[in-house]
Amino acid sequence: MDLRQGIGLRRLGTTADEFQQDLLSSLYYRRGTTVESASARDAYEALALTVRDRLADRRARTAAAHYASNPRWVYYLSAEYLLGAQLEQNLLYSGTGEVAAEAVKAFGRSLEEIEELDVEPGLGNGGLGRLAACLVDSMATRDIPAVGYGIRYDFGIFKQSVEDGGQAERPDDWAFQGNPWEFTAADDRQTVGFYGHTEPVAGSEIRRHWVPGEIVLGEPSHMLVPGYGTETVNIVRLWRARGSEASFDLSRFSAGQYAEAVQEAVRAENISKVLYPDDSTELGRELRLKQQYFLCSCSLRDIIRRFRLRNQDWDDFAEKTVVQLNDTHPTIAIPELMRLLVDEYGLGWDRAWSITRRTFAYTCHTLLPEALETWPVHLFERLLPRHLEIIYLINMLFLQEVEARFPGDAERVRRMSIIGEGDERRVRMAHLAVVGTEAVNGVAELHSKLLRETVLQDFADLWPAKFQNVTNGVSPRRFVKLANPRLSDLITEGLGDDSWLTDLEHLAGLEPLAGDAAFAERWRAVKRANKVDLGAGDPDSLTDVMIKRFHEYKRQQLKLLHVITMYHRIRENPAGDWVPRTVLFAGKAAPAYHAAKNIIRLINAVGATIEADPVVSPYLKIVFAENYNVTLAERIVPAADLSEQISLAGKEASGTGNMKLALNGAITIGTLDGANIEIRARVGEENFFLFGLDAFQAAEMRIGGYHPRAHYERDAELRAALDAIAAGEFGGVGREVADSLLGWDEYLTLADYRSYLDAQEEVERAWRDPARWTRMSILNTAHSGFFSSDRTVADYAARIWRVGPVTVPRED
Ligand code: AZC
Incomplete structure (x- = not known):
């Protein structure tokens, strides 16, 4: 299929000459400058656009093939993506590395020099964000129809430097000079509500009408995710928060109250301002929950829009859609889909719940109890009142199921509840994620086993078949070839x-x-x-x-x-x-x-x-x-x-x-x-x-009463090392480290020394x-x-997603 036929688009050439011509066109027509006056940035942007065009071409064919086959889709929901630098990868994946190196000679600059201007979008913290990037790479490489949804943070993970011997943090304004890899689609904006109250809907026991107190727009942009050695180009779609037109107060502005005039818009746009620089230890913050809901609400509406392009019957939704939750961050998508189906599309509760449960799957990335997200009920009540009602109902029906399976086991019911009843009542997102999904997986054999046997044991007792393992992987293209x-x-x-x-x-x-x-x-x-x-x-x-x-x-x-x-x-x-x-x-x-x-x-x-x-x-x-x-x-x-x-x-x-x-x-x-x-x-x-120690021995040691000092007393070299720190021999630094090791040593460092x-x-x-x-x-x-993350994706595809490839025809 040639999409350009009939509309008379010319084909993009593959020779160095043709590539160079396109490069110069990009410079003239899209950067508005000439070779003589091109800055390094101009050269970089022109090259990026020229490479992007090659991929956009494949993207158009991919979209056409996907539309024609109306396949089952994988939607990967992740608050983080660490995509890495794009230019070198896209040169490799488009097979234009050599012609590009030739063509840029026109600028009197080497490809390496130009590549240095390519800034990596640091839209993640660590392993979880990089895993998301490896998985989207491998989904494209395996021809799986997929979209990765995320947030387009203005500021990514902070820039670290060492100042006076310690970590200093500076903001990462990664797209300050623009991002040539990104397409923005202002016309596909979504509307997201926050706060407000709910009202009954006449004639329905279950449906409620949510009247939000704040409205924010979600503006999507997408980056291309090419497969390697195949024609497929998938996308990562990132949402950026925007104030609505009404959020600008013209009358205040005219009265000279400039800050007040834009405050509502600023508040809206703060939602996608910064990536939270948290890793495993969570800092409960309203803005963070807002980000999560913003991501989920925009993405689900987009997913539904895409579903309805080719399908009418809601009963087909879960057949055509699998939404993978990357950790608990996007778990609010579960009550959000229920809200959309029940309140906005008028489905009955049971039908909506059956669809919802079959649509989602959840990957857990931790074993640290403190890293399992919970949110205060009062925060939910204020920020997402309708979602809290839905969570209560999900929880009530779920606990009835537990009670029926384990009659009289009130302690178990208390442990499993989605609402934790401590000093402060909190919503346990991991419990919601297990209850509202079809599959739950850990990311390595041991991790999956420990999830089943410790953190999520009650759930594994109830639904043993739901729990799986999919061991992580990495992209051999980025981490070996490039x-x-x-x-x-x-x-x-x-x-x-x-x-x-x-x-x-x-x-x-x-x-x-x-x-x-x-x-x-x-x-x-x-x-x-x-x-x-x-x-x-x-x-x-x-x-x-x-x-x-x-x-x-x-x-x-x-x-x-x-x-x-x-x-x-x-x-x-x-x-x-x-x-x-x-x-x-x-x-x-x-x-x-x-x-x-x-x-x-x-x-x-x-x-x-x-x-x-x-x-x-x-x-x-x-x-x-x-x-x-x-x-x-x-x-x-x-x-x-x-x-x-x-x-x-x-x-x-x-x-x-x-x-x-x-x-x-x-x-x-x-x-x-x-x-x-x-x-x-x-x-x-x-x-x-x-x-x-192995995991079992470590757990035993903690339970049996661990005394770090005993290791210190017994081992002269260990003692010398800790004494040296404590005595300030290293510029007087590190006493807190020594104190914590000798006092408590949460992670049994001295035992393994x-x-x-x-x-x-x-x-x-x-x-x-x-x-x-x-x-x-x-x-x-x-x-x-x-x-290889290709194997990881194959595992997900076979055992959790139940999806197959859709081949994108080559250009003949
Ligand atoms: C990490 C896990 O710590 C790491 O063991 C795992 O390999 C990785 O996820 C991918 O599964 N978790 C995170 O990065 N967590 C956050 C919140 O960043």
Whole structure:
């Protein structure tokens, strides 16, 4: 099918000349400037638009194919997306990298120079947001009709720098100069209500009329999400809040009350102003709940609009639609769909509930009880009065079901209720998410098991079939091909073709090469060259990386105790045969999370002390890389030798950095936590440095009465490390860290210290034998094929979504 036929659109050319012509057209007609006067920004924008046109072309064919087949759709609802930089990816996915590199010569600039202007949209905090981005990539690559819905925050995750040794935060005005990757559709705006009251509807017991007290507009824009090696281009649709026309008060403005005149519009637009820089620890805030509802209300109306383009009967809705909730953030979509169906479209309660339950599925990303969202009932009552009524009714009917299954078990009913009856009554969003969906999944085997056996045990008793596991994955295009071109080329050469890019299990074909000395030599050379590029430390040192959000459960403090112990050992025996190490930390701490920020401060203080020590500094170096984001990850991951995955077992839901690093040939030192377990099972226990308590032992230890001081008393090196901190030896910084470890040590850091140090000695034994190390590294890559997000998406598609691909025909 050629959509341009009949309307006489010309085809976009594929040669360097044609590409260059289009590039110049973009410059003249869309940037309004000429080659002679083009700034770097003009060159960047013109290139971005030219590449985008190629994808837009495929997008049009995708939309036509999807419309024609009226398929079952996947709608991914996520408050966060960490998409990463777009230009390099879109050049790759549109196959225009080479012609573009030629064409931009017209500007007298290199492609690399231009790429530096491409700012990543940092619309997420960490793993959950990046997972969303990997999944939309893989859905397109697997030809699954899908839309990712999110919020177009004006300010993304804060920019981090280290000032006076501690974390400083600056706003991230990522689209300050515009975003050429985005299409805005002001005509598709949605209207969203907040506050107000509800009124009865004559002749109906169930329907109510909600009269909102505030109206906000949701303006959509979309970014293209191309599949790799296929024609499909899906979209991510992001909503931005706008004040309505009525929100501008002309009479006040005319009276000179300028601030008052726009205050309503400002209040409306604040909804999509900033991404909440929270990670796992939630700060209950009205604006955050407003954001969540704003996302859900706009998206559901859009989903319904799309459904009605091709379908009439509501009974087909759940057949044609699956809405995946990325954590509890979009859970308010459940009562919102009920409200739309019952109040606005007039369906009966039971029919609407049956449709709703079959439409949604929920992915949980945590095990930390404090990360399970709850909202005060009084806040709901004020902000979303109709939704609270609907939640009460859902809860009443649900608790009747529980009561019927477990007669007389009042305690169970209390535990399972969607409304928690503590000092303050709260709505438990995770309970609502389980009750209102067809499937619930965790993100790694252990996580899913612990969800069933601990956090959500009552629900698993009631509905065992609802609970599933879908282990996370990462995009091999972004995290190997784009991030690590040297390794990609070597892999492709070793395997004979690049089919591994869309079928990552093909990496297993590298196994026989693990014993090939010449191949191993080249493997080492790639890693070394990547380290030189990163420029973080001596490329011949062991590059030991811990890159992730800062959180006590992830235990950056344990890594630090290891570094301090090494520092002591080297000082005591400067003539020892030490393995030189560069320890690289990167990651952000939530601005209000003081304990995490104290750890960052201590890392920098210890780093400075070591740096200033002529005896130790030749062997040990700490690098704190500022402002960790997707772009920085793409530079660090290819250069890593050792991957630190040292969370307390039973706390990290999955991890995805662990997968990126293993795929790029870093060897993991880790606990039996999250997906580490599955990585170890695949790469082989001899190619993984294991230490520490397992989840069961950790839970037992906490219950049995844990005394961190006993570990301190017993272990002289541990004592020396903690005493050094407490004595202020590192510029007087870090006493709070030592106090918290000795006082309570929530995440059993001291209990795992000795085992961790032993494992680090094993690391050094392996490192001293380059042949052994390289073999381990190659085998890590060879056996990480399972961790492709293409496999994750295939799992969701088969077991949760029950969707198939729709092939978009090629242009002939
Ligand atoms: C993270 C989990 O901590 C991590 O273990 C998991 O790999 C990832 O989700 C993807 O499933 N959770 C978050 O990032 N959570 C938030 C609120 O950002």
